[in-house]
Amino acid sequence: MVLRAAQIYSAQAPGIQWQRAKPTVPHASRWAAIVGSVSTGHTVLPPDQYVASLARKRLAATAFFRDEEGRVLVVNPVYKPTWDLPGGAAEADESPRAACRREVAGELGLDRPPGRLLAVDWVPARTIGPDQTLLPDGVIIVYDGGVLTPAEVKEIVLADGELAGFEFVTADEAAGRVTPLVARRITACLQACAAGTVAALENGSPVALHRLLLSRRQTRPPAAETQRRPRP
Numbered sequence: 001m002v003l004r005a006a007q008i009y010s011a012q013a014p015g016i017q018w019q020r021a022k023p024t025v026p027h028a029s030r031w032a033a034i035v036g037s038v039s040t041g042h043t044v045l046p047p048d049q050y051v052a053s054l055a056r057k058r059l060a061a062t063a064f065f066r067d068e069e070g071r072v073l074v075v076n077p078v079y080k081p082t083w084d085l086p087g088g089a090a091e092a093d094e095s096p097r098a099a100c101r102r103e104v105a106g107e108l109g110l111d112r113p114p115g116r117l118l119a120v121d122w123v124p125a126r127t128i129g130p131d132q133t134l135l136p137d138g139v140i141i142v143y144d145g146g147v148l149t150p151a152e153v154k155e156i157v158l159a160d161g162e163l164a165g166f167e168f169v170t171a172d173e174a175a176g177r178v179t180p181l182v183a184r185r186i187t188a189c190l191q192a193c194a195a196g197t198v199a200a201l202e203n204g205s206p207v208a209l210h211r212l213l214l215s216r217r218q219t220r221p222p223a224a225e226t227q228r229r230p231r232p
Contacts, residue, residue, distance in 0.1 A: 057139055059096060059141070061087050061142075064143065066147050073166060074167060074169055076167075087099075096141040117144075121188075122202050123204070
C-alpha cells in the first residue's frame with residue numbers, strides 16, 4: 001500500500017511520454033511516525049527525537065539503619081552543613097538497590113544487601129549552594145538497613161574525607177540536624193517500619209498530605225483580600 005502511494009508519474013515534453021519513477025521507501029526511523037500518524041492521528045517522534053525529549057530526573061538511594069533502641073543512624077558529610085541518611089546518587093545504568101549497597105559500603109564500610117523498600121520520595125527542583133545552582137527534581141529510594149547490633153556498630157569505618165561522623169538519634173533529635181525534608185522522610189520511614197508498609201512521599205510528606213497542602217496554597221486568597229473591611 002505504501003509502495004503504491006509512493007509511485008510517481010511525471011509528464012514530459014509534447015509527445016507525452018510517461019515515466020514510472022522508482023518507488024521510495026521511508027527510512028526505518030520514519031516508519032514509527034508514519035504508522036503512528038495513521039493509527040492515532042498524532043505524529044509519533046522517531047526514537048532518537050523521542051529519547052532526546054524525555055525529562056531527566058536524578059536518582060538516589062539511602063539506607064535506613066536503627067540501633068536496638070530504635071534510634072536512626074545519620075551521618076555528617078563534610079561537604080554540606082546538615083546531616084543526612086547514608087547513601088547517595090545512582091550512577092549511569094546502576095539500579096537503586098546496587099547504588100544503595102555501593103554507597104553504604106563506601107561511606108560506612110558495611111557491605112550488605114539492602115533490605116525491603118521503605119519509601120519512595122519525589123523531590124521538586126530547587127537551588128543549592130552560594131551560587132544558587134539549580135538541582136533538578138529527583139526520586140529518592142529508601143531501603144531498610146535493619147537493626148544494627150552493638151558489635152555491628154563497632155564495625156563501621158567512616159570514609160576518609162567524606163564523613164566527619166555518625167550518630168544514632170531519635171526523630172526529634174534528627175530534626176535539629178537534618179534538613180526539614182529529610183526530617184519528614186525519617187518520620188515517614190519510622191512509620192513504615194512500624195506498620196510494615198511502603199511510604200509514598202512527595203517532598204518528604206505522604207502523597208495525600210502533600211497534595212492537600214499544595215491545593216490549600218493554590219486556593220488561598222491574597223493577604224489583602226482576607227483582611228476584614230472596616231465598617232462604614
